[in-house]
Amino acid sequence: MRIRRLTSFCVIAAVVFGVVSQGWGETPAEIVKQLIGSVRSYKNTDNSAAQVRKVTEETLAIQELAQHVLGPQWGKLSAREQQDFVQLLQDLVQKVAYPKSAEFFRDLQIEFTTERVNGNEAEVETVVSHPQEGVVTIGYRLRQKAGRWVITDVLLDDVSLVTNLRTQMQQVIAKESYQGLVRRMREKLAEES
Amino acid sequence: MPSRLMTYLGRRLVAGERELLQFLARLNTTYPQTILCVCALATVLCVFYTARNLQFVTGRNDLIASDKRYLQLDEEYAREFMGIDQVVVVVEPRDFQQGKDFVSRLAAVLERDTTHVTEVFYRIDTSSLEGKKLLYLTPDDLRALRESLEEYRDLVRDLTVLPGLNTLFRAINQQVSTGMVSHLVSGFLGLDAPAREAPEERDPVQIGFLKSLLQEMARALTTPAYRYSSPWADFFGEADELIENDGYLVSSDRRFLFLMVEPRESEEAGFAEGAASIAAIRRAIAELRPAFPGLEAGVTGTKALDSDEALSAQTDAQVAAVVSFIGVTLLYLLFFRKLRHPLLIVTTLAVGLSWTMGFVTLTVGHLTIITVFVAPMLLGLADDFGVHFIARYEEERSRGQDVVAALHGVFGNTVRGISAGAFTTALAFAAVMLADFRGMQELGLIAGGGILLCLLATVTVLPACVMVMETYWPWKAAAEEKVALAGVFSGLGTAIRKGRWVLLALSGLLTLGALATVPTVSFDYNLLNLQAHGTESVEWELRIIAHSERSSRDALATASSPEEAMRKAAAFEALPSVETVESVAALIPTEQEERISLVRALAPLVEDLPPVLAAPSPVDLAALRRTLDSLRLKLREDNTEWDPQRKPAEDELREARQSLYTVIEGLQTVPTSVAQTILEHFQQELFRDFQEKWSLLRSNLNPPGPVTLADIPPQLARRFVSNDGSKFLLQIYPKKNVWEREPLEEFVTQLRQVDPDVTGSPIIGYESIRAIKDGYIEGGFYAFLAIAVVTFLTLRRVGDTLLALLPLSLGMIWTLGWMWLFGLQFNLANLVVVPLIIGIGIENGIHLVHRFREEGEGGPALVAGSTGRAVTLFSLTTMVGFGSLMVAQYYGIFSIGLLLTLAVGSVLVASLVVLPLLLFHAPLQGVGMPSAHPLPEESLAQEKRRASGRR
Structure with a gap:
């Protein structure tokens, strides 16, 4: 179960990569801490849901993420379809990834080990550990945009979640269709709601 | 009419026997020096002839009739293909590289030793397959x-x-x-x-x-x-052994490396055949090993196993001979309390053995692992001739007879018993020759002929020696108290008389108990179990079986084309009992x-x-x-x-x-x-x-x-393609340990379903063990039958015949009980004692019944008399003779010693306790052929003794 929670967290982090962080002038490590702190304080209440919505709307640029993962398909969509897809991603983050990530982080220790800043780019490395179940390294890539740090990717043992997300979506579109992808995502949302 | 004819023939037979014995007695007492000269000359000739011509053969194939097709094919393949039946050096290194270094250096050493080695094969040069090696995936x-x-x-x-x-x-x-x-x-x-x-x-x-x-x-x-073992096979796939391991010969788990050595054949075949080469290989290993810490290496393979077995047997036989000689000499001295009698008996036996060896050389030409024990066997079987002869001679002399009369007395009475026993035993061995197994046929001929020759020595050399010795060293009557163990035998006789019902009841219980153990008696087919504990070749063979998938025992088959070889290989590999098949098919x-x-x-x-x-x-x-x-x-x-x-x-x-x-x-x-x-x-x-x-x-x-x-690399081609290119060899390795009977039987049976002409070590082993076992059982049956018939012809009474057979029968039953108690199984080595037990067992019965008929005294008198003492001495010397084999490291020989000691001991107890008790009440006259008549000079005294006995 912890793996699933971990994954959910990672996916959330991946989703937020494209979001222009409401950085408020913090360091990259502080941005990551804010995100994790928001996830860990999540509670399944109406207030919490509103808070999550607020955070995600304020912190996650779902539209840029959607544009990145759909690639050339994005340009083929009508404005209405693009809006629907962005909303679908936002709902999945809120209703699937966030609760599971919160559960995952409840019993785990997170240690911030490294922060490297190189011009407009930065890396923050954390070690997530459990006494009996070992450790896993989660890295965050950030970029400074308009004076603010934003998370651009999350890596589980150096494996990029965003790249993986994009690859899989492209494969489904190629094999089935954009409609097939959307159908699958809607079914998943319905299943988790 | 037939009854009258039988009576007539019986009388003629008895008369002829009597005349012959009288003639021999006269001859010995008249021309003793001439007889000794002739016998000495014959002995010298035999020794010389034997030393020049007798050979020793060690292979198990030599025990099988050469007309067996599987044997002919095996020999044919050994000629046509390289590498069959080589000495196998097994190396267990700390790691693979160390193993490769060791094998390479050992090969270099052995290749230089052209005195002992003709070919070393340790690495396949796969350069001819360069570029094509992945095709083996x-x-x-x-x-x-x-x-x-x-x-x-x-x-x-x-x-x-x-x-x-x-x-x-x-x-x-x-x-x-x-x-x-x-x-x-x-x-x-x-x-x-x-x-x-x-x-x-x-x-x-x-x-x-x-x-x-x-x-x-x-x-x-x-x-x-x-020890490193490669995990990469799960990534790269299981490549064929041919292209793996840098061409070295390696077990599938890379635990062992192998090096095959073709030893140089010695011109002087014998037990040392191959042994010098194997010893040289072992020396080379021992010299190299210190430079390779943690590495172990040893020699195995059929040749090494055979050689170790033969050397072990030879060493054991020498030790046993010394122990036996000392033990038997001590027993003779204890019984006779004189040096001259043991000397005479041993001299007679030595002459008889010399003649036997001459006879063996002339008729068979060689000894095998079975017949090499002919000397101790004959010592065990024929020493009683001299013992009975001398014991009776002593008795006659102590009665006041002069030397000539005493010898006539011995010939007239005891020699008849000795002859009957000898002919019976010889006939038993002749019956063994009916078995369909060359090793047994040779044993039957050698042992049967040897017994008769020992008998001949007993009726010529021994009395002639007595005559000559009496001339220079006259016999002196022993004081009563010095008669060997008289008190012991007298006491035993009294004890038997007093406790006869108890003894009979105990015997009955013992017999019933022993009969109950019969179902537990089994035959151990595993030839490795015969070897001495810790024998190097056996240890390595077992280690290969334990850690690898194949033993050094592979079956052989051939095909006339590579395509047929492929078909056959596939058919063999489909068999549940087959682990793998190596052939030209596997190479293509x-x-x-x-x-x-x-x-x-x-x-x-x-x-x-x-x-x-x-x-x-x-x-x-x-x-x-x-x-x-x-x-x-x-x-x-x-x-x-x-x-x-x-x-x-x-x-x-x-x-x-x-x-x-x-x-x-x-x-x-x-x-x-x-x-x-x-x-x-x-x-x-x-x-x-x-x-x-x-x-x-x-x-x-x-x-x-x-x-x-x-x-195909040439080293492999020579192993799988015949010299003329017309045959393609398949080496079939078993899945299970085919040293054990059931896996072996399953393996051979299944292989024959694919190819009836399959051969090789497992098939020859299977056939030879079966033939040996059947041969011994068959031979034992024939021997028993022949003995029963001859005993009847000798004693001419059904009752006496049954009584004479009783010690043997009881002894054999009791022996089965002892086997259960000692955890002893029949095996390929100790089965040889079955005809021996029969031969030895019947003699006791015949001598005692003869003496009973002569004297008319059963019970204590029979036990305490010279015949009882002679039977005891004969049995004890046999037990010491064969018991000495228990010093052997080679388990096969040890088990022979143990089994025969138990059997002879059992027969002795049955002879001295049960038979005399039954003879208390046995009728003197039975039914059947007319009774034997003693010699004229004895008949009157005998009649008198019988009459006084009845009174």
Whole structure:
């Protein structure tokens, strides 16, 4: 179960990569801490849901993420379809990834080990550990945009979640269709709601 | 009319026997010096002839009739193909490289020793297969290899660029992470559900390599004498042995390396045949070993096993002969209290044995592992002739007879019993010759002829010696108190009389108890169990069987073409009892066109990668621990993030997980410096192994064409293709330990369903053991039958015949009980004593019944008389003679000694206790043929004694 929670967290982090962080002038490590702190304080209440919505709307640029993962398909969509897809991603983050990530982080220790800043780019490395179940390294890539740090990717043992997300979506579109992808995502949302 | 004819013939037979004995008595008493001269001359001639011409043959094949087809084929194959029946040097190194170095150096030493070695084979030169070696991977393996190279392309690239344990585990960890992230992301987005239109089938993730790698690391960290075993087969596929291991001959688990040696045949065949070569090989091993710490090596194979067996038997026989001689001499001295009598008996036996050896040389020409014990056997069987003769002579002399009269008395009475016993035993051995087994036929001829020759010596040399000796060293009556063990036998006789009912009841109970153990009696077919404990060739054979899939015993078959060889090999390999078949078929891959295209398809996947690996970096223990810890989280038992379609088998996961835990624990508990050393060594082996496989892969990606017969390395071609190229050999290895009976029987039976002409060591072993066993049982049956008939013809009364057979019958039954008590099984060696027991057992009965009929006294008198003493002495000397074999290290000989000692002891007790008790009441006259008549000068005295006995 912890793996699933971990994954959910990672996916959330991946989703937020494209979001222009409401950085408020913090360091990259502080941005990551804010995100994790928001996830860990999540509670399944109406207030919490509103808070999550607020955070995600304020912190996650779902539209840029959607544009990145759909690639050339994005340009083929009508404005209405693009809006629907962005909303679908936002709902999945809120209703699937966030609760599971919160559960995952409840019993785990997170240690911030490294922060490297190189011009407009930065890396923050954390070690997530459990006494009996070992450790896993989660890295965050950030970029400074308009004076603010934003998370651009999350890596589980150096494996990029965003790249993986994009690859899989492209494969489904190629094999089935954009409609097939959307159908699958809607079914998943319905299943988790 | 027939009754009258029988009576007439009986009388004529008795008369003829009497005349012959009178003639012999007269001859000996009249011309003793002449007889001794003739006998001495004959003895010298026999010794000389034997020394010049008698041979020793050690092979088990020599025990089988040469007209057996499987034997002819085996000998034919040995001539036509190289390498059958070679000495096998087995090397168990600390690691593979050490083994290769040792084998190479040993081969160089042995190749220089042309006195003892004609050929050394330890490495296959596969240069003729260059470019085509990947064709020895099956199409499935080639497909799997392609999938591995595609799926783990990054991992392979990392390993070729920056080889090392850290790189390897980091890459594996990343592969696992990638797989899991992929599934996690797809699950999050609802991409994990299969497409509705066409569900996609996907194979489980292959973690076989990871599992093997972790297991090896765990063994390296926890096993003190760790030996590297390659985990790469799960990645690169199982390559054929031919192209693996740098051409060295290696067991499948790489535990053993082999070196085959063709010893130089000695011109003087004998027990030393091959032994000098084997000893030279062992010396070479012993000299080299100190330079290779932790390495063990030894010699085995059929030739070495046979040689060790023969040498062990020979050494044991020598020790046993000394012990036996001392024991028997002491017994003679104890019984006779004089030196002259043992001297006379031993001299007579020596002459009889010399004649026997001359007879053996003339008729058979050689001794085998069975007949080599002819000397102790004859000593055991024929020493009673002299004992009975001398005991009776003493008795006659003590009655006041002069030397001539005493000798006539012995001839008139005791010699008849001796002759009857000798002829009966000889006939028993003649009956053994009916068995369909050459070893047994030779034994029957040699032992039967030997007994008659010993009898001849007893009726010529012994009385002549007595005559001559009396001339120079007259016999003196012993004081009553000096008569050998008179008090003991007298006491025994009294005890028998007083407690006869108790003794009879005890005998009955003992017999019933022994009969109850009959179902537990079994035959041990395993020839290795006969060998001395700790025999080097046996130990190595057992070690190979325990750790490898094949023993050195392979069956042989041939085909007339490579195609037929392939068909036959496939048919043999389909048998449940067959592990593998080596043949020209295995050297030429099937479906070569498909393999060629599959191999060529691998090229684009590896061509851009470096052909030679850089040196591995030192192991970073801290980083390795972190990687393994990360891997542990992903291999957790309750990890639900596996894609159901791609999740590996639970067993594999569990094993991998367990090994991972062991490695992590090992890295925590083993001191860092030690762990560093262990893992550096492991890394070195792992990447040397990887480099070999990588080079093999890189240099064989474009096969110039299919493998043909012309490509086969010459060393192998000579082993699998006959000299004239017309036959193709198949070597068939069993799955189970075919030294044991049931696996052997199953193996042989199944092989014969494919090819009735299959041969080789297991088939010859199977046939020879069966023939030997059947031969002994058959021979024993014939011997018993013959003895019963001859005993009846000798005694001419049914009642007396049954009484004479009683000690033997009871003794044999009791022996079965002793066998149960001592945990003794019949085996190929000790079955030889069955006819011996019969021969020895019947003599006791015949002598006692003869004496009873002569004297009319059963019970205590029979026991206390000279016949009772002679029977005892004969039995005890036999027990000492054969009991001495128990000093043997060779278990086969030990078991002969034990079995015969128990059997002769049992027969002795039955002879001295049960038979005299029954003779208390036995009628003097029975039914059947007319009774034998004593010689004229004895008949009156005998009648008088009988009359007084009745009174």
